[in-house]
Amino acid sequence: PALLNSTFSNMVQAGTIIPKPEPEPPKIPIDYAWAQELGLIRKPASFVSTICDDRGQELLYAGMRISDVFKEDIGIGGVVSLLWFKRRLPAYACKFIEMILMLTADHGPAVSGAHNAIVTARAGKDLISSLCSGLLTIGERFGGALDGAADQFGSAYDKGLTPREFVDSMRKQNKLILGIGHKIKSRTNPDLRVTIITDYAKKHFPKTPVLDYAFEVEQITTSKKDNLILNVDGAIGVLFVDLLRHSGAFTPEEADEYTRIGTLNGLFVLGRSVGFIGHYLDQKRLKQGLYRHPWDDISYLSNNPEPSQSVESARVRVGASKLINQK
Structure with missing residues (x-):
């Protein structure tokens, strides 16, 4: 090293080598994990969760x-x-939630959601696709009226409107009363699902003022048409308003918020998913083939000059193919 140093010094003095300034060493950032462990830095969270914690031992x-x-x-x-x-929540409230899930689990293959799930399953799609196909039909016309019914009846009750005033105001606005009306059930052919949950609520809930109000509205609507009854969506909606308001577990603001953010429709979605999955498994178990809707159940409004002949010729072709298959 001494010889190298003297040689280098001589070459510098002779002008053979021109020394360059030493570059400034780059600053290496502090290790993130180490700094976080010492509490020197913090990282903003991407998510905020208040319902479940999986970080501990349990x-x-x-x-x-x-x-x-x-x-x-x-x-x-x-x-x-x-x-x-x-x-x-109190035991009676938890039982009521379970009753809702059981009552809404299924209502046969003819309703739009189950029909979609069945057709999708028979098209060879997987379980998730079939389930989603059924769920996408849920809305104000099918199964998704719980939140709307709770809001309409709860608001009318809070405003002090009489049942007659409520019905008249909805008619003037040309709006449907969500939770009222059924395709098949009527006053003389009641929906036992409604009877089951309303009887339970009358027996176990502290108060049911919104349910009582809805029944008074039903008396007015059924006087116009026999099937304008309080349906299962409406019954669940108004009963959940009574539960949220009078169980003692929620403030009035919390009760209104849970109605507003879609909690009640979530109960129908959760319950009916059980039935949709059941229909999917049923079709797969039965090995049902691709579904095609029959022509005689469709009203064709086309310009085909002789639709009957085309339909008849198609029937002949189908019949001939069946005979060939039998042979």
């Missing part, structure tokens, strides 16, 4: 350990109360 549902969920046997109604409402 999973927590709204602060309740998963082992306690089973130890105290709170059931699916209790789990829904924790994950949807972030609190333990």
